[in-house]
Amino acid sequence: MTRFNQCMKALKRLAAAVCAAACVVTLAACGTDDEAGKVRIGIKFDQPGLGFKKAGTYVGFDVDVARYVARKLGYSDDQIVFKEAPSKQREAMLQNGDVDMIFASYSITEERQKAVSFAGPYFVAGQDLMVRKDDHDINSVNDLNGKRLCSVTGSTSAQVVKERFASEVQLMEQPGYAECATALFSGIVDAVTTDDIILAGLAANARGRLRLIGKPFTQEYYGVGIKKGNTALARRVDAAIIDMEKDGSWQRAINDNTRGVTYKPNMKYNPPKADLGKTGEKA
Incomplete structure (x- = not known):
């Protein structure tokens, strides 16, 4: 092997190491070219009121919370890339680095915490x-x-x-x-x-x-799914959720997305205090 080829291989290894390090520090740093500098967020596309893809736009309570958190993390709306996160694929999407966060009626459970980490909760359903x-x-x-x-x-x-x-x-x-x-x-x-x-x-x-019917019989703590062990991101997301609850944006998002139906969240549990230790009753 020529010295030139050896140098080229060494440069490639160095570039790969630099990119890997950058991915740890920043969100979506090493995604595709059109995702560079953006935050990738998993949501549901088929849940009206929570996460719904409608005429090329995304609406719902989960979407509103995701946008609020992303802005607090320093991203503008045009720097958010929404990706569909079906229930069975959520853990894999985080583990594979396909998304940076998931807001998709994602109940915090002990079993899921073995595979991914959570920020929140930001809502308690029943x-x-x-x-x-x-x-x-x-x-x-x-x-x-x-x-x-x-x-x-x-x-x-x-x-x-x-x-x-x-x-x-x-x-x-x-x-x-x-x-x-x-x-x-x-x-x-x-x-x-x-x-x-x-x-x-x-x-x-x-x-x-x-x-x-209006008589809920379980508690489901909705959390923000993030890659396992990323406690620094979890703390920043928790702080954003607390701000959203304090400034009234959380309640406005609830009202906007349940308009026209008699529904109020259980105020015994809502709005919840962000706490990584909470778990829901079922997966």
């Missing part, structure tokens, strides 16, 4: 039920025996109902909550179950045809 507006046969989770219940494939929400409240409930699984809402509209199922803020977004999108 599992609830949604029914047709004119249906008054179901007034609590205890009224579900013999009824048809819809939830999303892979979700533990329906199993929680079956195991703890209504062993004779008939379960239907769909790929998304929009499909569950459609099944509820058409009378194929009698109720839909998941976190109350997700149901509130679906009900708001239904323009009064669906309603929440």
